[in-house]
Amino acid sequence: MASTSRTRTGRGRGRGRGGRGGRGDGSSSLPPPPSTLPLIIEEFFIVVYEDPLVKKALPKKFADYLDGQEPAKVYLRAADCGPRLWTVEVLFDGQGRMYLDKGWENFAIAHGVDFGCFVHFKYEGDDVLTVKVFDGTMCRKYYYSDDDDTDDESDDDVKPCIHPL
DSSP states (O other): OOOOOBOTTSOBOOSSTTSTTOOSSSOOOOOOOGGGSOOOOOEEEEEOOSOTTSOEEEOHHHHHHTTTOOOSEEEEEETTSOSOOEEEEEEEOSSSOEEEOTTHHHHHHHTTOOTTOEEEEEEEETTEEEEEEEOTTSOEEOOBOSSOOOTTSOTTSOOOOBOOO
16 A cells, blocks of 8 residues: 655645646646746836936846837836826937936935835836835835826926825
């Protein structure tokens, strides 16, 4: 009589019928190797090591993900900070690098981006990036807005989101 080793949950570790790694019909349920998966870069972060108000380089893989599209601008939306979109011009350096340029300074001031911050981006499509800012202690900065400004106003009038105490 053969014995099957069991995990703490009581399930067998074998690959036979009902075990992990197969559906019992001889086909594999394992995902394809990474080289065959499509490149999907929806989320990334940058760490602010230098002046937080100067242009910021985004990861090259994100620029590659845009597949040759080089938007002249993107729209930043702070997570949990109302519907306002901040217009930020984008620069490309010819080497595949993408930078947030004019407009980034206003966004950074309004959302407390400082030295040591981690800035998380999520690409929503249509050149919109949702942004979360984490301080140097790795804790997220939460903001809310008491108005429903949209991009109709000039970004020269920096209206910060209100940071709860």
